[in-house]
Amino acid sequence: MKKYSDLEYLKLSKWQRFLHKIASFFASIPRSLKNAGLAIVNFFKNIFLAIGREISDICTTFVKGDWKTKISYVIMGFGNCARGQILRGLLFFLFELVFIFYMFIAGIIFPGGHGGAYWLSMLPSLGLIGPHEEYNMVLDSYTTVYGDNSFKILLYGVLTIFFIIAFIYTWRQNIKQNKIAEQILRSGKPLKSGKQDLHSLVDDQFHKTLLALPMTGIIVFTVLPIVFMILVAFTNYDGTHDGYNNSLFTWQGLENFRTMLSWSGSGNQVYSATFGEILTWTLIWAFFATFTNYFLGMFVAMMINKKGIRIKKVWRTILVLTIAIPQFISLLYVSKMFAKNGIINGMLLDWKWITSPIPFWEDPTLARIMVIVINIWIGIPYLMLIATGILMNIPQDLYESSRIDGAGPWKQYTKITLPYMLFITGPYLLTSFTSNMNNFNVIYLLTGGAPTNVAASSAAGSVGFTDLLITWLFKITTGEGAQYYMASVVGILVFIVVAVISLVVYGLLPSIKNEEDFQ
């Protein structure tokens, strides 16, 4: 590829510059791939180096430390207590007790309960004994006896691993504290008392206090479920293998991904074709939903903001109604308005404009256009609000000086307004594109995915022409033949698509500002 100097580049025509930009983007792909590869290698290298450093530090602390430190390796918090930091020491010791109790003792004390060690040991098999018939002496007949519970094994197995990691981290902190305490005492300073510790929680350690509650929620209700669901993609967990009542489920390796993505073979082909079809529509939908709203919303904002337009507030308030009224009311109602026996068709028939009802939701192409159009109705108000705020910030003298130079309204728009808007709202466009890809409400409430795509219906869930990946995922997880593992595969693929788009676009955006600069 030819490299231009700055001067040569400026001499090029608009088209040549555009082509040059595209060419250089593709030319840079191998290099960025190489960089990404190197980054991953470095990442793992750094992790291993860090682990090595930690281990060597643990060893040297043990060798050089006094007896209090040495005992702390077995009884956590001993060193803290012995040096007068009772509060910290007790907390460490308590954590160790809880850990040991959970791992080993809980299973013995509670009848029918299991400790962490049990869950961990069952994790590789996800359960050995399924529900089976057993002879019952009392009833003198065969009854179903339930065995292991794969679902719980997977869930608590993951939880136990989280807990072990937390324990190792705490144990490491315990050792580090001993080392630091020794150093402080050696230098002749006093250690922090329990009271000071508590005070620091609302002062220099205040961030830990503030983050404790939100992070616990995120870890328990987001991170843990996501890890669990990623693992489900490698099992055969579905409606007929629910792990307890009818049959256990077990590890499948990459089998499900192969089913989803392979183009060869006869029986499985349906999945890859369906996935490709839905992904294409999802991308088309996200593109139109984002950009129609963006440009029309900007246009409406400019109309309302124009000098000489009166009752600006009234126009805005009317538009904002669609934000205020819960979507399930407005979308469900609008969806019924356009139904075959709905009010729109009814009126058109009454006025003799049409002779038979228009199949708004029955015709695939029409249904797809309809969801995009109705989404404009929902989406314009947001963009109008955002654009209004930004447009007001554009310095007015830019427009005045451009008018003196003879620029018309269109030129002003393409040379001033649009670049300014795009520059500022770049990141917003990206997030709104990805959230449109996952826009469950609009699609599900308007069409429920209909009309049904007969050709793809042998794949899990009854797939329709307006189904996005996210509504497909929902359909797979409900009903009799729920295939949780397939839903999980779809979810992972959605994640990959979103992540790749975000990474690529993020790199191209000009307006990623340094956070500190902004403040």
Next chain:
Amino acid sequence: MSTKGTRTHMGLKARSRISNTVIYVLLVIMSVVWLIPFIFIVLQSFRIESTWQVGYILPQKWGFDNYLALWNTDFKQWYLNTFIIALAVAVLQTIIVLCMSYTLSRFRFKMRGPLMRFMLILGMFPGMLTMIILYRVLKDLGLTQANAVPGLILVYIASSGMGYYVSKGFFDTIPKSLDEAARVDGATRLQVLTKVILPLAKPIVIYTILTAFMAPWGDFVFARYVSFGTSAGMNVAVGMYSWLQQDMISQRYTMFCAGGVIVAIPVTILFMCLQKYYVEGVTGGAVKG
């Protein structure tokens, strides 16, 4: 010379009058399009001669029958459920979001960068995926079906820390020198938050409360999962969705309209009163990304 000048002047004025007229026409058309569904829904809620969908707008017989009929269904239970959820979520979610965003805006600790990147990546997973397991866990805790309300509150607020972006953007705009001045005067971090920052952050606090309050009224998917098959645990969205399904729509269509009006009125009034703060939040969020 002077005539030419006036002519262009007149021309400009005339042109701007024309373009303004065009804009007015467009705005009126848009307003009509935006209002039509809502006017229809109100009109149909008063129609008492039939309960199914019809092809005309103005009712032939007017009356409050549909509103009265709501009283005999589970609608009031759904409404109460949703209201309790919305109230609880508004309070708790606001606290959590403010904790999170204030911390990430003001404190510089070692894990801050990795934490924010981690949450960005987490946000790319479709949330729907976690519903299956959350449902099973809630079921084990006994928080589904008839007890869906506490279960839903728990799930809504638990992960709300991830939605810190908008309010963090707002906190970023409050000058740090204010914090530092207060710190120099001997205030602890807690005092800085409660005495200095929170009074300044009123718009974003109201924005957070407003969005948190409004979200449960529209939530459909997870609420349907959790309350599955038990009318007593449903929220308005789930309950009223079933009225528009094939088997119910001919008896319940006008009641859906009436219920929709009752749900929409308080939420809309609240929104309109606090619109100013909403606009501030939305604009700020988009600009700062």
